[in-house]
Amino acid sequence: MNRPNHIHFTASGSETAQAAFAELVALYGQVPIGAADVIVALGGDGFMLQTLHAGAGLPVYGMNRGSVGFMMNDYVAEDLPARLAAAEEAEINPLAMRAQTADGAIHEALAINEVSLLRVGPQAAKLRISVNGRVRLEELVCDGAIVSTPAGSTAYNYSVHGPILPIGSDVLALTGIASFRPRRWQGAILPSSALVRFDVLEADKRPVMADADSRSVKPVLWVxxxxxxxxxHRILFDPGHGLEERLMREQFA
Incomplete structure (x- = not known):
């Protein structure tokens, strides 16, 4: 990007992030978000997602003041404008979730990483899965299921043995969580144009919640x-450390 002259800093509530915020504002000043060229987010991946969801259409450069920091750059206070000018930009399209809860209300949300369905009671969930209006799995008995973007494929999706998807690929990962029946179902890789629908079977007996990047609704009837x-969403990374390289490293860790 062009050398930014107007930086808006934002930070999570952690002590480490707040200390970094104070240091950077003292060094570079603070510009209101409406007058900014770029947002610098200080925290972990969860805070990065919050910042991206907040919108404003600005590129976001994250610096890790959290734990994992998969979507963040290393924290270095010096020469920040030069780092921002040299940064590589990646664009991420989110998922759109639409869900109906038991009271008849319709809920909508966007998710940069994944939309997950999770059981909320002691019994396994039963889900019917349709793709583009055609039933593909009459009944999945499971703890839940995930639809993941390439950017989110190394997060919750990967922890339940879903595939890592290359950045820029026009596909989504559909992965079961602790799938019990069909026992050998390994999930699916779908085109990004697919419309995935989950119908909750026996919803009263086996309640399910839906979660889009930590924004939850429950109990749901369908999603x-x-x-x-x-x-x-526009994300900035130091040269050679973008999402494509990070995904590659995850597969050889």
Whole structure:
């Protein structure tokens, strides 16, 4: 990007992030978000997702003041404007979730990483899965299921043995969580244009919640998930440390 002259800093509530915020504002000043060229987010991956969801259409450069920091750059206070000018930009299209709860209300949310369905009671969930209006799995007995973007494929999806998807690929990962029946179902890789629908079977007996990047609704009767190409989140990374390289490293760790 061009050398930024107006930086807006934002930080999570942790002591480490707040200390970094104070240091950087003292060094570079603070510009209101409406007058900024770029947002610098200080925290962990969860805070990065919050910052991206907040919108404003600005590129976001994260510096890790949290734990994992997969979406963050290393924290270095010196020469920040030069780092921002040299940064590589990646655009991520989120998922759009639409869900109906038991009271009849319709809920909508966007998710940069994944939309997950999770059982909320002691019994396994039963889900019917349809893709583009055609039933593909009559009944999945499980703890839940995930639809993941390439950017989110190394997060919750990977922890339940879902595939890592290359950045820029026009696909989504559909992964079961502790799938019990069909026992050998390994999930699916779907085109990004797919509309995935989950219908909750025996919803009263086996309640299920839906979660889009930590925004939860429950109990749900059905959930639809699709990619949202009309929204693009802009993320900045130091040269040679972008999402594509990070995903590659995850596969050889």
């Amino acid at each position: 639809e998930v699709r990619s949202e190409p009309g929204v693009a």
